[in-house]
Amino acid sequence: MAERPYDVLPGDHGNRIRVNTHGSYILRIPRLNRGTAFTHAERVELGLEGLLPERVTPLEGQLHRAYTRFLRAGSPIEKFAYLQGLRDRNTVLFYRLLSEHLDELMPIVYTPTIGEAIQEFSLWYQQVNGVFLSIDAPERIEASLRATGKSADDVDLLIVTDSEGILGIGDQGVGGILICIGKKSVYTAAAGLDPDRMVPVVLDVGTNNLSLLNDDLYLGLRHARVRGERYDAFVADFVAAAQKVFPHAMVHWEDFGADNAHRILETYRDEICTFNDDVQGTAAVVAAAIMAGVSANGERLRDQRFVISGAGTAGIGVADLLVDLLRQEGLSEEQARGLFWATTSRGLVTDDPTKRFRDFQRRYERSSVEVAAWDVEDPGRIGLSDVVANVHPTVLIGTSGQPGSFTEAIVTDMAAHVEHPLIFPLSNPTTLAEATPAHLLEWTQGRARIATGSPFAPVTLDGVTYDVAQANNALVFPGLGLGVAVSRATRVTDGMIAAAAQAVASLVQYRKEGQSLLPSVRDLRRVSATVAIAVARQAEADGVAETPLTDPVEQVFDRMWQPVYPELLYGKRRVAPEQD
Ligand SMILES: NC(=O)C1=CN([C@@H]2O[C@H](COP(=O)(O)OP(=O)(O)OC[C@H]3O[C@@H](n4cnc5c(N)ncnc54)[C@H](O)[C@@H]3O)[C@@H](O)[C@H]2O)C=CC1
Ligand SMILES: CC(=O)C(=O)O
Ligand SMILES: [Mg+2]
Numbered sequence: 001m002a003e004r005p006y007d008v009l010p011g012d013h014g015n016r017i018r019v020n021t022h023g024s025y026i027l028r029i030p031r032l033n034r035g036t037a038f039t040h041a042e043r044v045e046l047g048l049e050g051l052l053p054e055r056v057t058p059l060e061g062q063l064h065r066a067y068t069r070f071l072r073a074g075s076p077i078e079k080f081a082y083l084q085g086l087r088d089r090n091t092v093l094f095y096r097l098l099s100e101h102l103d104e105l106m107p108i109v110y111t112p113t114i115g116e117a118i119q120e121f122s123l124w125y126q127q128v129n130g131v132f133l134s135i136d137a138p139e140r141i142e143a144s145l146r147a148t149g150k151s152a153d154d155v156d157l158l159i160v161t162d163s164e165g166i167l168g169i170g171d172q173g174v175g176g177i178l179i180c181i182g183k184k185s186v187y188t189a190a191a192g193l194d195p196d197r198m199v200p201v202v203l204d205v206g207t208n209n210l211s212l213l214n215d216d217l218y219l220g221l222r223h224a225r226v227r228g229e230r231y232d233a234f235v236a237d238f239v240a241a242a243q244k245v246f247p248h249a250m251v252h253w254e255d256f257g258a259d260n261a262h263r264i265l266e267t268y269r270d271e272i273c274t275f276n277d278d279v280q281g282t283a284a285v286v287a288a289a290i291m292a293g294v295s296a297n298g299e300r301l302r303d304q305r306f307v308i309s310g311a312g313t314a315g316i317g318v319a320d321l322l323v324d325l326l327r328q329e330g331l332s333e334e335q336a337r338g339l340f341w342a343t344t345s346r347g348l349v350t351d352d353p354t355k356r357f358r359d360f361q362r363r364y365e366r367s368s369v370e371v372a373a374w375d376v377e378d379p380g381r382i383g384l385s386d387v388v389a390n391v392h393p394t395v396l397i398g399t400s401g402q403p404g405s406f407t408e409a410i411v412t413d414m415a416a417h418v419e420h421p422l423i424f425p426l427s428n429p430t431t432l433a434e435a436t437p438a439h440l441l442e443w444t445q446g447r448a449r450i451a452t453g454s455p456f457a458p459v460t461l462d463g464v465t466y467d468v469a470q471a472n473n474a475l476v477f478p479g480l481g482l483g484v485a486v487s488r489a490t491r492v493t494d495g496m497i498a499a500a501a502q503a504v505a506s507l508v509q510y511r512k513e514g515q516s517l518l519p520s521v522r523d524l525r526r527v528s529a530t531v532a533i534a535v536a537r538q539a540e541a542d543g544v545a546e547t548p549l550t551d552p553v554e555q556v557f558d559r560m561w562q563p564v565y566p567e568l569l570y571g572k573r574r575v576a577p578e579q580d
Contacts, residue, residue, distance in 0.1 A: 004149060005029055013558070014194045015566035023047035030091040031196060034565050037062055045570060059096065059565060066097050070105075076113040081124060083109055084117075087185070088129070091195055095563035098189045103455070103522050106186070110474065112429030112454045114182040115167050121175025122217040130177045130200035135226050135234045142241040148199055155197055155246040156485040159183050160238070162203040164225065164257035165278070165313060168401030168432040171257075173207035174220030179255055183277070183477065191478030191528035192560025193485065199246070203238060205231055235264060243272060250484050250492070252277055252477065258312040262360040273484065275492040279317030281473030281480065282399075284497050285518070286318045286424065287325060288504035289451040289471045290395060292517040293422040296449065296510035299394075302329045304339060304422075307393040309384050309434065310400025311342035311349055311361045314426065318397060319364060324498055340364050341391050343400075347381035385410050392417040398425040398434030406435035408443050415444040426453040426471055437468045451517050469518035476500050478524070479531025486555050487536040487545035496538045503534035532556045 005025065009016040019032060026032050026046055034042075036057040043049050057065065066086060073079040083105065087094040098105050107113060117124065131144050148155075163176025180200030187193040206223045207213060213222060226234070242251060251274040253264060265276045275281070294301055306322065308315040319340050326336035342349045342364040349357050351365045376386040388396070388410050396414060398406060406425055414421050421444065425434035433452055438459045440448045446461050451471035459466045480500050484492065507519045507527060519527045533552045539545040549555065 006032055008194070008196060009569070012567070013192075014196075014561040015564060016569065017566045018569045019046070024051055027051060030088055030094075031566075032568070033090050034059075034092070035062065035090055037565060042568075046568075059093070062090075062093050063097055063100065066093060067101065070097070070101075076108055077116050077120065077124070079108045080113050080117045081126075084126065084128075088127070092563045092565055095185075095188055095195065098185065099525070099563060102189060102524060103520070106189075106474070106521055107455050109185045110182045111167060111472070112431070114178060115169050115429040118166055118172045118175045118178045119169065121172070121178060122212075122215065122219045125217075125219060128177060128181055128200075130181060130202065132174065132177065133201060133203050133234075133238060134221060135203070135205040135230065136221060138234050138237045141237055142245060145199075145241055145245040150196075150199070150246070152245070152247055155199055155249045156193060157187065157198040157252060157481055158201055158242055158246065158249050159187075159198060159252045159254060160201040160203065161254045162205055162256050162260065163207070164255070164260065166255045167428040169429070170401075171207050171209040171212075171225070173209055173212045173218065174202055174204050175212075176255060177202040183252070183254060186474050186524075187478045187481055188561065189478075190474060190524040191482040191532060192525070192562065193478065193481055194561040197485075199249075201238075203234065205234065231260075239268060239272060248488065249273075250275060250481060250489075252481070254278065256313070258316075258360075259358060261313040262316070262358075270491065273490055273492060275477075275480065275484075276313075276317070277473050277477050278313045280321070280492070280497045281477040282314040282426070282471075283317040283321035284476040284480075284501040285471050285473050285504060286397065286426065286451070287321050287498075287501040288475070288508075289424065289469055289517040290322070290422060291325075291501070291505040292508040292510055293395075293420070293449045293451075296517070297420050300329060301326055302331055302339070304394045305391055306340045306395045306397065307384070307387055307391060308340060308342040308364075308397045308399065309405065310398060310402070310427070311344050311364065312399060315342065315397065315399040316360050316364070318399070321494075321497060321501065324494060325501070328498075337364060341366060341387050341393070343382075343384055343387060345400075347383055348387055350382070385413070388414050393421075394418050395422040396424065398423075398427055400434065401427045401432050402434060403427070403432045404435065406440070408439070411435065411440060411443045411448070415447060419447060421448050422451075423448045424451045424471055426451070428453040428472075430454040430456070437466065441466055446513070449517060455521065464514045466514040467516040467520075469516040470521055471518060472521075474521070474524070475504055475518060475527055476531060479503070479528035480535050482528060482532035482556060482559060483535025483539065486532060486547065486552070486559050487539040487549060488547040489536075489539035489544045490546060491542075491544045493538070493542045493544060495542050496535045499534040499538035500531045503531045506530070529556055529560070 005021040007018045073082045159180040161176040166172040188195045206225045212218045253276045323336040374390040451469040456468040
């Protein structure tokens with residue numbers, strides 16, 4: 001292999017780098033570039049004299065400038081574009097800015113703004129660091145992974161989408177690469193995964209989005225989504241190539257359509273180290289919020305009745321993990337499943353053979369005998385209001401992408417039977433939330449305990465300020481990825497997902513009305529480290545860890561990349577950061 005422009009040397013949180021190039025190239029490599037922070041001595045040493053304005057600005061000053069520039073960018077999508085440019089110019093500055101203003105920048109680099117950026121991908125296109133794989137050229141997969149210039153030990157994580165179910169905005173074709181890039185940013189900001197050690201990948205299998213197919217600017221394959229055997233063979237080819245080129249990398253699947261999400265996870269979970277964020281990451285964070293809410297009510301999980309509105313990728317993932325946790329409370333699988341009612345666009349999942357429910361949904365089917373006794377509006381489609389009226393749920397979870405579907409009538413009905421209903425409108429982006437926290441609190445006179453998918457501002461009602469928990473898988477996947485990397489886990493077990501949920505829940509002691517059910521996004525680094533330690537310990541307990549855990553706290557901390565300018569080793573010399 002040709003000499004690489006730089007090598008990250010072991011130790012010092014990934015911040016000792018050997019530079020193998022010279023001059024202006026250095027400014028074009030985001031991991032090496034310090035822009036105006038290069039001191040005069042460094043500029044001489046590295047051949048950068050005359051390529052930068054005279055005045056040196058250390059990192060602190062650059063942060064001030066970048067933040068000022070960020071604030072001046074007008075709309076959220078302009079802020080997104082600014083940050084995208086910054087990330088591609090200067091890795092350290094971007095991640096330092098993100099870490100220092102996490103709650104302000106996350107909604108830009110992640111949900112909700114990322115949804116808009118994905119929809120506008122082809123118009124706003126600028127080169128991105130990721131891999132584009134075409135179903136029409138499966139023979140190129142391996143070469144494309146190798147074209148990243150990374151070798152077997154360089155990659156911890158592949159973040160992969162086929163873009164069929166991006167957030168709640170559906171099929172977005174090749175633009176889905178941006179969700180992988182957004183997740184990558186969160187992995188680094190939250191858990192310190194080295195940004196160089198992750199590769200975003202889009203599997204371009206075509207799109208059924210007619211607006212994209214009819215858009216001259218659209219950059220992906222111009223044909224309908226390929227399904228069936230060819231699709232499965234393409235995914236299998238990808239997995240085989242990934243195993244060959246990056247044998248130690250976990251494969252993170254993101255935003256696949258419901259069928260493929262569950263099927264792919266089932267196919268590969270016992271074969272490779274893999275994880276579906278929408279199914280398992282969401283499940284862990286939602287379970288954590290439910291555990292916090294249930295214990296705030298002085299109850300147990302087994303005392304609850306759960307209604308899942310939107311029995312798709314995320315909804316069924318949540319139900320499956322809750323069933324595992326209910327079994328830990330002593331219920332049988334059947335008893336645990338009996339506490340769930342799940343709805344889809346076709347209404348309540350029942351054993352009605354005339355309805356086309358999917359296999360993974362049928363695990364939660366209710367018997368026709370049970371519902372025959374219900375008083376319902378339309379027996380042909382038992383909707384959410386019927387379910388709530390007949391079940392009196394204590395927990396209502398929204399993963400349907402149907403904005404406003406938690407109506408005032410449904411919520412007041414639920415709250416008429418439960419002192420503190422747990423109501424989680426989880427759909428993203430913000431515009432797709434099933435209800436707003438302000439409405440939920442107003443309709444329940446402040447009694448509802450709420451968690452949302454996208455961020456919402458606190459709500460004040462009758463003198464109480466309610467912090468709204470953001471039940472987003474961002475509280476889980478970064479720590480999970482870090483725990484897997486530290487332990488070099490060869491599989492992601494159900495136990496590791498449950499451990500992640502319990503780790504998040506352990507960080508919340510619900511003491512006063514209005515408190516959030518989950519730790520704040522501001523605390524993401526602490527949350528992720530806690531999740532990582534729990535996951536690594538569980539990997540060891542489950543016999544899937546390749547690296548022994550001698551001192552998990554130290555091992556996790558050591559592995560976390562810090563956004564500071566690295567020590568550059570240039571030839572035989574050391575180019576020290578920030579000295580003039
Ligand atoms: N907060 C978080 O961390 C996460 C939130 N989500 C959100 O959940 C939503 C769904 O995502 P996925 O599960 O990936 O999508 P999906 O397409 O797999 O599932 C959506 C489900 O909603 C059902 N549905 C559609 N209309 C309905 C209606 N009127 N009533 C009841 N059910 C209906 C569909 O039949 C389908 O089963 C999205 O908005 C997504 O952003 C997803 C993953 C993580
Ligand atoms: C958060 C996330 O993964 C989703 O909305 O799909
Ligand atoms: Mg997702």
